[in-house]
Amino acid sequence: MVGQALFILTAGITLLMALGVVLARNLFHAALFLVGAFFGIAVLFILLEAEFLGAAQIIIYIGAIATLIVFAIMLSRHVMGKEAGAYNRNWYFALAGVVFFFLLLGWLLIKMPFNLVTAEVPADAIAQIGQGFVGHYVVPFEVASVLLLVALIGAIMLARER
Amino acid sequence: MDLRAIGESFIAWLEGLGIPQGWVLLINWILGALIILGIALLMALALIWLERKIAGRIQDRLGPNRVGPFGLIQPIADALKLLTKEDITPADADRITYNLAPAIAVFHVLMLFVVIPFADKVVGANINVGILYLMAFGALGTMAMLMAGWSSRNKYALLGGFRVVAQLFSYEIPIALVMMIPVLLVGSMNLNEIARGQGSLAGLGWYVWIMPAAFLLYFVAALAEGERAPFDLLEAESEIVAGYNIEYSAMKFAWFYLAFFLNTWILSAIATTLFLGGWQGPFVDQVPALGVVYFFLKTLIMFLAFAWVRATFPRLRIDQMMAFCWKVLVPMALALLLGSAIVVKMGTELNLPGVVTNGLMLVMNIVIVLVTLSLLGRYTRTLHETKNKRLFSPELPRL
Structure with missing residues (x-):
C-alpha cells in the first residue's frame, strides 16, 4: 500500500519534471528539471530494490551528464539568462514524430510477453x-x-x- | 552496553504499547533521521569553533576569545548575527534556483551522514552500495554550487561556478578510484564491512598501514573536494572575490558555511572508515559502544589534519591545480588501482596468507610513491634548468 503510494507520488513528480524539461522557456531551468527527472528515476530504481542502479543513475546522469549539460549551457553566452522559445516552425513535424514513437513504445509494451520471475531479489x-x-x-x-x-x-x- | 541493544529494547517497548509494526518502523526512521540531523548540526557548531581556534594558534593569533570562556559561544553568537542580518536577493536573480541552492548544498551533505557507520552496525542505512552512494550524493553538491553561481547573475559568482565544475569534477576521479581500493580488498561496498575488515592484528590491519599511498592520495584529493586550502580556488578572495556564494547573505550564506564544515567532517569520516579502521579499537568487541568513541576520535584527528593544512599552506594557481590532478593524481590513482587488483588476484589465486598479500600491497604502494616522487623531482629539475620556477606552466616542458 505504502509502496504503491510512494510509486505513484514519485512517478507523478518524475513526469512533471520531464514535462518541465520540454516546456521550460529558460534552457538552464530545463536542465534543472532534467536533474529532477533523473532523480525521480533513481528513486524508482530504489523502490524496486535495485540500489546499485539507483546509485549509478545518480552518479552517471546527475553527477556527470546533467552537470556537463549545465556547464555547456553556462559556457554559451547567448543562452545565459535569456528566455528562449521552446518551439520553432517545425514543431508539428516533431509532434508527429513524437506521437508516432510514443504509440510504438506503447504498442511494444502491450504486445511484449514479459517473463516475470517471482523469485526474491538476492541479498548480494x-x-x-x-x-x-x-x-x-x-x-x-x-x-x-x-x-x-x-x-x-x-x-x-x-x-x-x- | 550495546547501542544496538538499546535500539531493540526501544522497539520492543514501542510494540509493547500496542502500536502496529508499520508505525513502529516509521517512528524509528523518523527518530533515526532526527538523531543524525541533531548530531550533524550540533557538531558543526563545535567544528567551526575548533577550526577557528586551531587556525588562530597555528598562525600565532588568539582566535575567537571574546564570547564565553575561550570564545566557546562564538559560533552561537555568529549564528544569531547571521539570523538577524538582512536577507538580500539580487534584483536580477533567478529566485527559485537562488533559494534552492543553499538548501540542496546542506541536503547533499546531510544525506551522506546516513551511510557512515558510527559503531559496529550503528548506521543510518546499512546499504550494500555504500561507497557508490557516497559518490552519488557527493556529485549532487556540485549541482548546488553551480545553481548558486548561475542564479546570482553575478560575473564573479559565475566564474566561481565554472571553477566548481572544473575542480570538483577533476578531483572526483582520483578520489573515486582510490575509494575502490579498500573495496577490492574487502570484497564489499558496504562501509560497515570495510570497517570490520580492518580489525586484524590490533590496529596493524588498518588500511593506512597496508596502503599508505592510497591514503595519502585520498587526503590530497579530499582537500580539493572539500574546497580547502591549498585548493580553495572556488572562493579565492583575491581572484574572484568570494566565488559562487558571493551574493548570498544572512542565513542563506550560513547554509553554505554549514555545508562546507559538514563536508569536511564527512570527508574525515570517510577517511576514518576506509583507512583508519572506522570504529575499530581496543576492547571494542567486549564493549561495542566504545566504537562510537574511537570513530569520533579518529575523525577528529583527521579533521584537525585538514584544519592544519588549511591554516598553513598557500593557495595554488588554478592551472597548477588542474595539472596536478590530471597529470599526477589520476595516473597515480590508476596505477594504484591496477596494482592493488593484481596483488589481490595473486593473493586469491596462489592462496597466499593474508599477511603476505598485505605486505605485497605495502611494497607496491611504496614503489608507486617513489616512482611518482622521482618523476616529479625530474620535472622540477628541468624547470630549474630552464630558470623558470613556475611549476606546471603551459609553455614549459610537459610532465
Whole structure:
C-alpha cells in the first residue's frame, strides 16, 4: 500500500519534471528539471530494490551528464539568462514524430510477453552484477569500455592545441 | 552496553504499547533521521569553533576569545548575527534556483551522514552500495554550487561556478578510484564491512598501514573536494572575490558555511572508515559502544589534519591545480588501482596468507610513491634548468 503510494507520488513528480524539461522557456531551468527527472528515476530504481542502479543513475546522469549539460549551457553566452522559445516552425513535424514513437513504445509494451520471475531479489545483487560484468557478459562490457575510450581519445584530439 | 541493544529494547517497548509494526518502523526512521540531523548540526557548531581556534594558534593569533570562556559561544553568537542580518536577493536573480541552492548544498551533505557507520552496525542505512552512494550524493553538491553561481547573475559568482565544475569534477576521479581500493580488498561496498575488515592484528590491519599511498592520495584529493586550502580556488578572495556564494547573505550564506564544515567532517569520516579502521579499537568487541568513541576520535584527528593544512599552506594557481590532478593524481590513482587488483588476484589465486598479500600491497604502494616522487623531482629539475620556477606552466616542458 505504502509502496504503491510512494510509486505513484514519485512517478507523478518524475513526469512533471520531464514535462518541465520540454516546456521550460529558460534552457538552464530545463536542465534543472532534467536533474529532477533523473532523480525521480533513481528513486524508482530504489523502490524496486535495485540500489546499485539507483546509485549509478545518480552518479552517471546527475553527477556527470546533467552537470556537463549545465556547464555547456553556462559556457554559451547567448543562452545565459535569456528566455528562449521552446518551439520553432517545425514543431508539428516533431509532434508527429513524437506521437508516432510514443504509440510504438506503447504498442511494444502491450504486445511484449514479459517473463516475470517471482523469485526474491538476492541479498548480494551487487556482487552478482559484478560477477556478470567480468564473467558471462565480459565481451559487451569490454566493448562498451573500448567505445568510451575511443570517445575519450577523440575528445582529446578535437580539443588539442595545434 | 550495546547501542544496538538499546535500539531493540526501544522497539520492543514501542510494540509493547500496542502500536502496529508499520508505525513502529516509521517512528524509528523518523527518530533515526532526527538523531543524525541533531548530531550533524550540533557538531558543526563545535567544528567551526575548533577550526577557528586551531587556525588562530597555528598562525600565532588568539582566535575567537571574546564570547564565553575561550570564545566557546562564538559560533552561537555568529549564528544569531547571521539570523538577524538582512536577507538580500539580487534584483536580477533567478529566485527559485537562488533559494534552492543553499538548501540542496546542506541536503547533499546531510544525506551522506546516513551511510557512515558510527559503531559496529550503528548506521543510518546499512546499504550494500555504500561507497557508490557516497559518490552519488557527493556529485549532487556540485549541482548546488553551480545553481548558486548561475542564479546570482553575478560575473564573479559565475566564474566561481565554472571553477566548481572544473575542480570538483577533476578531483572526483582520483578520489573515486582510490575509494575502490579498500573495496577490492574487502570484497564489499558496504562501509560497515570495510570497517570490520580492518580489525586484524590490533590496529596493524588498518588500511593506512597496508596502503599508505592510497591514503595519502585520498587526503590530497579530499582537500580539493572539500574546497580547502591549498585548493580553495572556488572562493579565492583575491581572484574572484568570494566565488559562487558571493551574493548570498544572512542565513542563506550560513547554509553554505554549514555545508562546507559538514563536508569536511564527512570527508574525515570517510577517511576514518576506509583507512583508519572506522570504529575499530581496543576492547571494542567486549564493549561495542566504545566504537562510537574511537570513530569520533579518529575523525577528529583527521579533521584537525585538514584544519592544519588549511591554516598553513598557500593557495595554488588554478592551472597548477588542474595539472596536478590530471597529470599526477589520476595516473597515480590508476596505477594504484591496477596494482592493488593484481596483488589481490595473486593473493586469491596462489592462496597466499593474508599477511603476505598485505605486505605485497605495502611494497607496491611504496614503489608507486617513489616512482611518482622521482618523476616529479625530474620535472622540477628541468624547470630549474630552464630558470623558470613556475611549476606546471603551459609553455614549459610537459610532465
